[in-house]
Amino acid sequence: MGVKIKDVARVAGVSVTSVSRVLNKGEHVSEKLEKKVLRAIEELNYSPSLIAKSLKRNKTNLIGVIIPDITSHFQATILSSIEETAGKKGYNLLVSNIVEDTEKVVKYLNVFQDMRVDGIVLMHAKMNDDIRHFLTKTQIPLVVHADLGMNLPTVIIDDYKAGYDATSYLIQEGHQRIAMIAGDMRDLSAGRKRYEGYLAACKDHGLTVDESIIRFGDYKLATGYKLMNELLTEAGGSFTSVFAASDDMAVGAMNCIQDHQLHIPGDISVMGFDGSQIADVVRPRLTTIKQPVDQIGQMTIDLLLNLIEQSAAPSSLQPMRKVILAHELIAKGSCRNISGKIGPLIQ
Numbered sequence: 001m002g003v004k005i006k007d008v009a010r011v012a013g014v015s016v017t018s019v020s021r022v023l024n025k026g027e028h029v030s031e032k033l034e035k036k037v038l039r040a041i042e043e044l045n046y047s048p049s050l051i052a053k054s055l056k057r058n059k060t061n062l063i064g065v066i067i068p069d070i071t072s073h074f075q076a077t078i079l080s081s082i083e084e085t086a087g088k089k090g091y092n093l094l095v096s097n098i099v100e101d102t103e104k105v106v107k108y109l110n111v112f113q114d115m116r117v118d119g120i121v122l123m124h125a126k127m128n129d130d131i132r133h134f135l136t137k138t139q140i141p142l143v144v145h146a147d148l149g150m151n152l153p154t155v156i157i158d159d160y161k162a163g164y165d166a167t168s169y170l171i172q173e174g175h176q177r178i179a180m181i182a183g184d185m186r187d188l189s190a191g192r193k194r195y196e197g198y199l200a201a202c203k204d205h206g207l208t209v210d211e212s213i214i215r216f217g218d219y220k221l222a223t224g225y226k227l228m229n230e231l232l233t234e235a236g237g238s239f240t241s242v243f244a245a246s247d248d249m250a251v252g253a254m255n256c257i258q259d260h261q262l263h264i265p266g267d268i269s270v271m272g273f274d275g276s277q278i279a280d281v282v283r284p285r286l287t288t289i290k291q292p293v294d295q296i297g298q299m300t301i302d303l304l305l306n307l308i309e310q311s312a313a314p315s316s317l318q319p320m321r322k323v324i325l326a327h328e329l330i331a332k333g334s335c336r337n338i339s340g341k342i343g344p345l346i347q
Contacts, residue, residue, distance in 0.1 A: 003044045012040035024114070061091050063304065064112035065121045066105055070097040072219060073248055074274035074291070075123060078145075081297025082121060089305060091118070098124060100184075100218060106130045113140060119304045121145070125187045141307035143300050146189035147322075153307060154322045155300045159189045162289045162327045163197025166243050166271050169287075169329055171205045174339035175241040175269065178202070179213035181227045181253060183245040190219070194245045194273065213239050217249055224252025232260055240338060241269035247276045247288055254282060254334065265336035275330060284333030292325050299323050 005023075009016045014036060021029050022037040040046070063086055067075055083093050094117060098104035105124050109131070112120055117140065125146030135142070135150060143153045170178050180198050183191030202209050213235045215227035224244055231242070244250035250272030257268050264270055264284055272279055275290025303321060 003046050005046075007044055008037065008040045008046050011044060012036045060116050060118055062094055062115065062117040063091050063119045063121060063301075064094045064096070064108070064115070064117040066096050066098055066108055066124050068098060068100050068124045068126075069219070070095075072246070073276040073278045074246065074293075077276055077293050078123065078296055081294050082300055085298050085301040089301060091301075091305075100124075100126070102126050102128050102131060106134065109134050109138075113138065118308050119143070121300055121304065125189045125191070126184070127186075127188065139311070141304060141311050143304045143307070145296070145300070146187070147193070148188055153303055155296055155303060155325070156189060156323070157291055157325050157327045159193035160197045160200075162273070163194035163243075163245075164201045165197075165327070165329055166194075166273065166289050167198045167201035168205065169331075170241045170243060170269065170271055170335065171201065171207065173241075173269070173335060173337045176207060177210070177213065177239040177241075178207070179231050179235070179239040179242040180215070181224055181231075181242060181244040181249050182214060182216050184218055185216060190245060190273075191216075198243060210238075217245070219246040219248055221248040221252040221255075224249030225256045226252075228253035228256035229260075232256065232262075239268070241271065241335065243271040243273075245273050247272040247274040247279050247286060250286055250288070250334075251278055251282050254286070264334050269335040269338075271335060275328070279330070279332070282334075287332045287335040288330055290328045290330045292327070295325050299325065 005019050006016055009019045012019065014033065018033060019037050022034050065079065065082060067079055070076055070079065079095065086093060094112065094115065096104070096108040098108065109120070120140055120142040122142060122144045125148070127148060135152060143155055145155060147154060147156055167178060180195070182195040185191050185195070199209055213231060215230060217223040217227050228242065231239070242253055244253055250270055254264055254270050257264055262268060270286065272286045272288035275288050279286040279288045303323060
C-alpha cells in the first residue's frame with residue numbers, strides 16, 4: 001500500500017488537517033509545523049514528492065494556460081508555440097479548454113491558484129466581474145492575449161489596425177460593398193477591435209456601412225458557413241467581398257460560397273484573419289492577416305518568466321509591459337482586383 005496522508009500525520013505527530021494545511025499553504029501555518037510535516041514527507045517518500053519539493057522551493061514549474069477553443073487552428077498553433085518555448089525553459093503546462101465559457105474561466109483560474117502554478121497565460125478575451133476581480137487581486141504572475149483595458153502584462157497585435165488594414169486592402173482592390181463575418185463583441189480584442197477597424201476603414205474611404213451584410217460569429221468554421229449562407233440568401237448578391245474575423249470562419253464561408261455554385265474570387269473575394277495553417281490548405285489559398293504565431297508564443301513565455309523571477313525578488317519589479325507585435329497582410333488567391341467593374345458581381 002502507498003503512503004497516505006494519515007501516515008505523514010502520524011510520523012510528524014500532528015493531525016491530518018495540519019498536514020493538509022501545510023500542503024495547501026493554508027493560513028496560520030507556523031514554520032515549526034511546516035518543517036515537521038516536510039520532514040515526515042521526505043522520510044516516508046510521500047507521493048507526490050513534487051509537492052514537498054515545490055513547498056521547499058516555493059516553485060512548481062507549472063504554468064496554467066486557459067485557451068478559448070482548442071479546436072481553433074490558430075489557437076492550437078499558439079498553444080503549441082507556448083508549450084515548446086516553456087518546455088525549453090523547464091516548465092510544464094496545465095491546459096484548460098474552456099470552449100468560450102466565461103464561468104469555466106473563473107473555475108480554472110481558481111484551480112490554478114489552488115495548484116500553486118508559477119504563472120498563468122490567459123488566451124481568453126471575454127470578461128465578467130468575477131474574472132476581472134480575480135485578475136485584479138491575484139498575486140500569480142500572468143500574461144494575457146487581449147487588450148482588456150486593465151494594467152496587465154499583455155502580448156497582442158493591434159487588432160484594430162489589422163481589421164482596418166484588411167478592409168482597406170479590399171477597398172483598394174476596388175470593392176465597395178464589403179460584407180463582414182465578425183467575431184463575438186464580448187471578445188474585447190479579436191471580436192470588437194477587428195470590427196471597429198472594419199467600420200473605421202469604411203468610413204475613412206467614404207463607404208456606407210450596411211448592417212444587412214454584417215454578421216457576428218464565434219470564429220468557428222461551421223459558423224462561417226452558416227453566416228455566409230445567411231448573407232447569400234438574405235442579402236442577395238449585394239456584396240463583392242467578405243472579411244471574416246478568423247481564418248476558420250473564412251474557410252467556412254468559402255465552402256458555402258462554392259456550394260452555392262459561385263466562384264472565389266471570380267464572384268466573391270474572401271479575406272481571413274490569423275494566418276493559420278488552414279489558410280494554405282484551402283483552395284484557392286486564403287488572403288489573410290497573418291499574426292506572428294511563433295513570436296507570440298515566445299514573447300508570452302519570456303515575459304511570464306521575467307514576471308515570475310520578479311515575483312521572487314519584489315525589489316526588482318518593473319512596470320507592467322504591453323508587447324504589441326506586427327501583423328502582416330498575406331495576399332493569396334482568394335481576393336481579386338475589380339477596379340472599374342460596375343455593379344455587383346452576383347445577380
